[in-house]
Amino acid sequence: MDDLQEFDRYMAHLSEGLGHADRQAGLRGYCTGLLAPLKRKSVEPMAAHLAPSATRSRHQSLHHFVADSAWSDEQMLLRVAQWVVPAMDFSDGGWWIIDDTGFPKQGRHSVGVARQYCGMLGKQDNCQVAVSVTLACQAGSLPVAWQLYLPKEWADDKPRRDKAGVPQDAGFATKPAIALAQIERLLEQGAPKHCVLADAGYGVETAFRERLSELGLPYVVGVTGQVTVWPPGHAPLPPEAYSGRGVVPTRQRLGDAKNQRPQSVKDLAFDLGPSQWQSVEWREGTNFTLRSRFARVRVRAAHRDTERTQLRPEQWVLIEWPEGHREPMKYWLSTLPEELPLQRLVFEAKMRWRIERDYQDLKQELGLGHYEGRGWRGFHHHASLSIAAYGFLMAEQLRHPAGAGKKNSAQRSKPALPTHYKPRGSPAHAAPRPIVHHDFAAAYRRSLAQDTTPMPVLPARKRKATLVTQ
Structure with missing residues (x-):
């Protein structure tokens, strides 16, 4: 089966970053379990699926691999990117998408768990939250950085830190600070300076925006x-005129008049005239064209x-106010070029849908939150392996857009919009096609049953440990 051969090559490539050859079986077994049609993809049900007659031993080996084995989750994500990124088409733009996602969790001993906002629930609740950076093109996307957000109550609690194995250098950092550190590491690895997308949880922080500009990132x-x-x-207002005595004034001033003070973007939106508003289409949805x-x-x-x-440089404020709404719905700030057409600016702002699809597929199909x-260590290992399984499927989908994951689909063509995308607001019957190809997982499980010895790992060419980009 061509898919199995490609999967073997992929596993061989990832195995080069594990450090020890005896970890290869754990990698292959764990990723196969994540691809399997299981309702829950934690260690126990995956072990039962992979080895029905030896579930206990397989459970122990998988648990050791994900929770205790000292391989690098960052190296795993780097090698996943090296495999997937060459299949991505950046001819019409690329994006770094910053976001965070939450996982409801009971108790207080799971690392990083606290009462905080959980996007999955849409409210404050007990959960873990991770910050990620995703690399996206029009046809596909891949998380390339992932880190647990450690609330201050955890960062200051040494007994809990020690029990959960939190590294000594992992102190408290805000989510924007974590995201900036991730972006800076990616740039150090040779990543290109694509446009950065983020929601208001990050965009409202002036220091976050200014640091992106310092890094040369629109x-x-x-x-x-x-x-x-x-x-x-x-x-x-400019600094006061120098009186000839004391320190020379250098700082800007605010005046008393209304036009000498800044304005909220909401008030600005209400001051705009009818001629300044335009109806814009930005993408074809499943059943209708998306416009506002x-x-x-x-x-x-x-x-x-x-x-x-000194004055700050000019930039765009983009405002979305759908017809019939009493007030604007969304606002963005952007440092994209002044000459950029409005339709393209809207298209760029709306590309954040890709990270929402990533999280949906990773959670619903690949057990990210299980x-x-x-x-x-286990939290980060499990996430990197879920992303590794997702990366294989994404690469297959990008390379074979007409029939991702199917036998004899070797024809390569320009990547197209994934058929599994379903925009929010679409009718319930417009269900997306799952990204997971369960026939592949079943075939791999049969191959394990036919050969009780570890499957041979195909040799892979050594690659420099840098982020492969176009």
């Missing part, structure tokens, strides 16, 4: 309606202007 990030800006024709009403204005961000000596251990 961005389109969500903000709330309360974020303040200087609209066209308005700016902070948008306006954009060149502004300067406003934040502690009286502590600055890990039942409590430790730091």
